[in-house]
Amino acid sequence: MKICVFSSKKYDKRFITEANSANxxxxxxxxxxxxxxxxxxKGFDGVCCFVNDDINANVIAQLGDQGIRLIALRCAGFxxxxxxxAKAHHITVCRVPAYSPHAVAEHAxxxxxxxxxxxxxxxxxxxxxxxxxxxxxxxxxxxxxxxVIGAGNIGRKFINIMQGFGCNxxxxxxxxxxxxxxxxxxxxxxxxxxxxxxxxxxxxxNSETHHLINKNAIAxxxxxxxxxxxxxxxxxxxxxxxxxxxxxxIGYLGIDVYEEESTLFFENYSDTFIQxxxxxxxxxxxxxxxxxxxxxxxxxxxxxxxxxxxxxxAQFAKGNLKQVHVVVAS
Numbered sequence: 561m562k563i564c565v566f567s568s569k570k571y572d573k574r575f576i577t578e579a580n581s582a583n584x585x586x587x588x589x590x591x592x593x594x595x596x597x598x599x600x601x602k603g604f605d606g607v608c609c610f611v612n613d614d615i616n617a618n619v620i621a622q623l624g625d626q627g628i629r630l631i632a633l634r635c636a637g638f639x640x641x642x643x644x645x646a647k648a649h650h651i652t653v654c655r656v657p658a659y660s661p662h663a664v665a666e667h668a669x670x671x672x673x674x675x676x677x678x679x680x681x682x683x684x685x686x687x688x689x690x691x692x693x694x695x696x697x698x699x700x701x702x703x704x705x706x707x708v709i710g711a712g713n714i715g716r717k718f719i720n721i722m723q724g725f726g727c728n729x730x731x732x733x734x735x736x737x738x739x740x741x742x743x744x745x746x747x748x749x750x751x752x753x754x755x756x757x758x759x760x761x762x763x764x765x766n767s768e769t770h771h772l773i774n775k776n777a778i779a780x781x782x783x784x785x786x787x788x789x790x791x792x793x794x795x796x797x798x799x800x801x802x803x804x805x806x807x808x809x810i811g812y813l814g815i816d817v818y819e820e821e822s823t824l825f826f827e828n829y830s831d832t833f834i835q836x837x838x839x840x841x842x843x844x845x846x847x848x849x850x851x852x853x854x855x856x857x858x859x860x861x862x863x864x865x866x867x868x869x870x871x872x873x874a875q876f877a878k879g880n881l882k883q884v885h886v887v888v889a890s
Contacts, residue, residue: 561585561877563632564601566593567610569826571862572634576608579866582874592822598622606630606876608869611637611853612822617645624649629890630876634869635856637792639765640822643888650890654872657885658713660861664816665717667855668760668790671814674849675786676701681846702726707756709749709772710763710791711736718760719744730755733763753780758788765792775800784811790855793819798838805845813848816855825852 561584565576568588580586587604591597593613599622601607607628609615615631620642623631631646633655646653674680677698685691706722708715711733719729729744732752738745749772753759759781763769773787774797781787787810789796798819804810818824820836834840842848856865868885875883 561606561630561873562604563587563606563608563630563873564604565589565608566591566597566600566613567826572610575862575866576634576870579863579870581870582877584870584873584877593619595619595622598626601628602626604628606632606873608632608634608873611635611640612825613640614822615641615646617642620645620649620651624651630654630873632869632873632876633887634865637764638887639792639794641887646888647890651888652876652881652884652886652890653888654876654884654886656865656868656872659856659864659868660858661713661717663858663861664714664790664855665721665762667816667851668718668762668788668814669721671788671790671816671849671851672701672758672760672786675812675814675847680849701758703728704757705730705755707732707752707759708744709733709752709759709761712762712764714791715762718762727758749777750780753777754782756785757782758786760788761791761795763791763795765794770794771797771800773797773801775803778804778809781809783809785809786812786814788814790816793817793821798842802838802841805848811847813842813845815842815849816851817853818850821853 563584563586565586565588568590573588589600593609593615595618598619601623609631628651631651631653636655636657638655641653678696682696704727706727706729708719708729708731711731722729730747730752731744732747732749736746772795778800801810805813872884881889
């Protein structure tokens with residue numbers, strides 16, 4: 561198998577190479593997969609992609625014409641792939657359904673603690689020898705109502721952590737069915753929005769969840785609510801969230817993902833200006849913490865992503881599709 565790897569950084573090359581026990585021919589490219597870069601995959605059997613690669617119908621048609629048989633996603637989400645086009649061009653799509661749910665869940669908690677206790681602001685003050693506490697007031701997480709939207713692997717790990725703080729958890733997820741009193745209750749989304757002091761998003765992005773957090777949803781929330789998103793940027797209508805921050809309806813915002821992140825995150829723009837005015841506006845709020853899609857970024861997670869990705873490729877090469885985490889089979 562010859563695999564063309566897109567959106568690869570030094571750490572991707574390191575972990576994938578270590579997991580490549582079959583010694584497949586892997587060619588690494590830092591550029592994203594797009595209509596302009598798909599030509600790089602010519603002569604390969606498959607491509608290996610990440611969350612911000614643009615795998616639309618036109619790109620897939622180009623890949624199919626070039627003889628690509630496999631799209632190996634090294635991530636759990638596949639909202640950036642046109643699955644119908646992949647099926648039409650007889651290209652198998654596989655993914656990494658689970659790597660380290662602990663990594664993302666713990667990162668969500670890191671955002672919560674940073675926002676609540678103003679860690680980022682305190683850090684900057686201390687560096688300037690300002691040891692005053694004005695403006696750094698937080699609150700106890702104990703007994704706070706925490707609404708969790710999405711109770712998959714990551715959502716459940718997040719629930720466990722927040723229960724450790726003594727929070728009162730409620731869940732909105734049609735696939736979640738509590739089996740006992742030790743598990744938090746399932747409620748309808750409108751009740752969760754109205755009842756929660758803190759809301760954390762852990763659901764996939766699809767046609768039903770796109771802009772789940774919009775103007776109407778925000779209007780139902782408690783004044784001063786904390787909103788956390790470590791899932792997918794498209795779950796949130798950013799313009800509506802900015803209005804919520806300006807009005808005070810949203811008291812705290814922590815995001816590791818952003819709807820228009822594909823040409824922004826994972827790159828270094830320190831020597832230039834951000835052209836995205838909406839993102840630039842988010843950066844002006846003192847009660848907003850943004851990280852650049854690093855929730856997954858732990859050693860354990862990268863090792864598991866690489867192992868699962870290479871196993872998917874190896875099993876596909878052997879024709880063992882039952883051993884591949886398939887999204888679409890050719």
